[in-house]
Amino acid sequence: MAKPIAGPEIERLIQLLAKLPGLGPRSARRAALYLVKKREPILRPLAAAMADALDKVGECSVCGNIDTSDPCTICQDPARDQSVVVVVEDVSDLWALERAKALNAAYHVLGGVLSPLEGVGPEDLTIRQLVERVSKGRVKELVIAVNATVEGQTTAHYLMDQIDGMDVKATRLAHGVPVGGELDYLDEGTLSAAMRARTAL
């Protein structure tokens, strides 16, 4: 565009909104227009919520979760079994497991997976902090809940090497058919894993 359609303030808002995942340039324009039209009901509270998040939200120094307190709510929760630590790649995985109420335990966010191709080495992840956490002796089980990708599995193996000889049990999520999933759409690896791990009906 030769000249901006609206003022530079709106153009800037559009450009920043377009950087959010899930919003392209076109939907960012729609979102910006929606915001300036819904000034009081949406724009004002959203601007306030962002300022608030900017102010209060940070990373938990223990597990890497994102929260308003440090250590985070999960790390401080006495009702959780803090001796079981679920190791995930990303905070979004932590959130997904929490939504599923999968396990009432603590977490450790790696911040990614090992990927030589993308130049991600062990020092880019929070592996050292995890090993430190385990070496303090209060962790009895590590549930390695990384994604079932090549990088995820490489990371899991690297992690196993690091905790080798320590007094901690390592487990992983079961493979199998997703609940509600159709066999026809599943890959062979999942199907044979599900078959091997079949259970009595």
Add this chain to the structure above:
Amino acid sequence: MAKPIAGPEIERLIQLLAKLPGLGPRSARRAALYLVKKREPILRPLAAAMADALDKVGECSVCGNIDTSDPCTICQDPARDQSVVVVVEDVSDLWALERAKALNAAYHVLGGVLSPLEGVGPEDLTIRQLVERVSKGRVKELVIAVNATVEGQTTAHYLMDQIDGMDVKATRLAHGVPVGGELDYLDEGTLSAAMRARTAL
């Protein structure tokens, strides 16, 4: 969810983001997570841009465009032919026409279309303001660029009735085959309109 995953600040951010067009609950979560992770590069400037928009952006009292100045940049532009007014339903249509550099003229944003079913009458739109603008005598042509929907056409006809007898020419956008469009995918109405308005090659 029984209890919030993260602090109430993040939950609130997610809920507000989910109200934006194009973002559902799932993508709002991803966006919120992205924002708190990209604190400095994205969250801080976006919060500032929103505060800025809240502060400065408003509706143009002449044409209904959204801008930081009132009258808006377009209404104040001496390089535009202010005697030609393009009538659109929404600011997004104005933006679309501006992106296309369709006409170097002024605009009038109706704020919607007449829709008895949804209870939208003439007093809910800026029709009175438009008639006033025309009656001042400086407008020579109204390009009625409402959408080619039933409501849009009803609104166009109502508008024509209102300016009946005034010294102003009313025009509408040409119907035809979209540039790059495939005939096979076009409806019969568009095809026959394009055929009737065929031009010499």
